[in-house]
Amino acid sequence: MDMKALILFGHGARDSRWREPFDRLAGLWKTQHPNVRVELAFLELMKPSLEEAITLLADDGATDVVVVPVFFGQGGHLRNDFPVLLSDCQEKFPGMALSATPAVGEDEAVLQAIIEFSARAL
């Protein structure tokens, strides 16, 4: 049986407090979509890596994992590093369907929320 799961993929940073919004995102997802497993994953400096997160989900029976890059812009990390990483993971988990969305910064509703946040600050 197919079992979908979500990975919220961020850059990572040295300061552990940097991940707070990512932890909040995972919490919001769990509250609103309790039947779909979610894991965070980071490109660098934080754990788990993408491969580690996929392993966690595979161990729980996920067959179909969508990776959402929680980045604003699509620069070198998303255009070069990320596809290689994803393709390496796909090779290691041949039975799993891995896919990725564009960066969240491409989404009009995300941008609109930033505009409204800015307007409230003025």
Add this chain to the structure above:
Amino acid sequence: MDMKALILFGHGARDSRWREPFDRLAGLWKTQHPNVRVELAFLELMKPSLEEAITLLADDGATDVVVVPVFFGQGGHLRNDFPVLLSDCQEKFPGMALSATPAVGEDEAVLQAIIEFSARAL
């Protein structure tokens, strides 16, 4: 007379396509808030710098500039580099009221938009 203005402040990247969402944000702001000047500014690798953006706004008569950090997490860049940068700018523009919001990733509505984007991808 007071004249408010907005700076959307991003990290910057080597790949020029990285800034596309920032250009879209500035465009959305101009459409929705045509009476409040907006400039982008970047911490590194892209222009203008924060100081250059403030200079542009000062030249246009802005007296009160709110800087919105378009970052998810608040790590070293926002906790250490940014306050120093802002305080240096404040010294250079003593007649201007400079202030900053938390990172947009602290905003519940921004996080909720990311959750909804993720849910649509599954």
